[in-house]
Amino acid sequence: xxxxxxxxxxxxxxxxxxxxxxxxxxxxxxxxxxxxxxxxxxxxxxxxxxxxxxxxxxxxxxxxxxxxxxxxxxxxxxxxxxxxxxxxxxxxxxxxxxxxxxxxxxxxxxxxxxxxxxxxxxxxxxxxxxxxxxxxxxxxxxxxxxxxxxxxxxxxxxxxxxxxxxxxxxxxxxxxxxxxxxxxxxxxxxxxxxxxxxxxxxxxxxxxxxxxxxxxxxxxxxxxxxxxxxxxxxxxxxxxxxxxxxxxxxxxxxxxxxxxxxx
Numbered sequence: 001x002x003x004x005x006x007x008x009x010x011x012x013x014x015x016x017x018x019x020x021x022x023x024x025x026x027x028x029x030x031x032x033x034x035x036x037x038x039x040x041x042x043x044x045x046x047x048x049x050x051x052x053x054x055x056x057x058x059x060x061x062x063x064x065x066x067x068x069x070x071x072x073x074x075x076x077x078x079x080x081x082x083x084x085x086x087x088x089x090x091x092x093x094x095x096x097x098x099x100x101x102x103x104x105x106x107x108x109x110x111x112x113x114x115x116x117x118x119x120x121x122x123x124x125x126x127x128x129x130x131x132x133x134x135x136x137x138x139x140x141x142x143x144x145x146x147x148x149x150x151x152x153x154x155x156x157x158x159x160x161x162x163x164x165x166x167x168x169x170x171x172x173x174x175x176x177x178x179x180x181x182x183x184x185x186x187x188x189x190x191x192x193x194x195x196x197x198x199x200x201x202x203x204x205x206x207x208x209x210x211x212x213x214x215x216x217x218x219x220x221x222x223x224x225x226x227x228x229x230x231x232x233x234x235x236x237x238x239x240x241x242x243x244x245x246x247x248x249x250x251x252x253x254x255x256x257x258x259x260x261x262x263x
Contacts, residue, residue: 124141
């Protein structure tokens, strides 16, 4: 059985495609012989595409079935949600204040926190609609509260889901690594804290962290410090200091080293 049609989008170069339908040969009794494979041919050319209506490939490994190869998987889920009204004055002023107070790079970082908070609140709101003795509410509610306490978003005495609904964006922004580095006096400003983190000067425990939005746990807060390889943490001298030392050594040896301003 064959079906033929021509491409009429151009009058000069017309292509004629032929679709032939064939039945798969019954190899084993367990296989269904009524499975249909569709092969698309060019005119007077070998088959270039073969499609199967089933997920199982044909029994012949040398068949012309086109298999799709996926080299990697990437998550395309949402990470933030844009506001519906882009030019709302009250919201713009509030966002600008938070961006400056917590040293955010752009408003997208703020929208990510707002989206994460909305998902957590929706989960708590859904659990509150269930009965108090419902196993799902007990199990998932305790897990949610335990996670909020682990990151310092709730206190130890707050054991109800109502406290999750009272969380704000400021509670999440105050647990970022950038904010905690500034509050511990390791940086001169909130923006300096971001520079230190991005330039790989800050570690959490033994792990070097260069992500300013890293959420710090309560148990890891006392283990934040400078990296052992950083000049601020007792490591080797930095780029400017090495340059000044080299110029001073040249000058002491009678060379033409220029005087550099020490920082």
